[in-house]
Amino acid sequence: MKDKKRPPSVKPLARERIAVLFSEAEKIFHENPGYSDRYVALARKISMKERVRIDHEYRRRFCHHCSRYLVPGANMRVRVHHGWVAVTCLGCKKTTRYRVERTP
Template sequence: MTIAQERIERLASLAREAAAECHDDRARDYVRLARRLAERNRLSLPTEFKRFTCDACDVYLRPGKNARVRLQDGHVVVTCDCGEQARYPYE
């Protein structure tokens, strides 16, 4: 595991903790740093991190607080407060 991958995972856990403590601006900064680090080093973000962050506003999503989760015909629809929707398949 490279240093960049370790740092991305650490930033993901920091974003999760900050969001749980209602420090949304701090969590957004951690998400932006992790995305930038992944782009710079040509790495992919962990799946869990991608699913719990909004692509449009970089906020860490907390279902029931700032995100709505619905099931529709074989996929999960996650809607952020900004209006952005993400769809993920399930079986």
């Protein structure tokens, strides 16, 4: 089965829409967190459909297990321990760890 080719101009448009959705999620989180979660779900759906990676700056702003928009102190707990940052989503209680480089 042959894969459908998309016009090359679709990927930059998808990246732009993902950026807009994350900025809107950040703006509206304190008024209605449900909308923020919906915006993140839409951004993930766009990235999967168009096969575009979500940028590094946005990738750590949502839970990869339940697709919630994460804000430290509100629905996310952050702990630093032995060169790792442990981020716990308080919605689904899943923990994601990120490596941290130490500066001399």
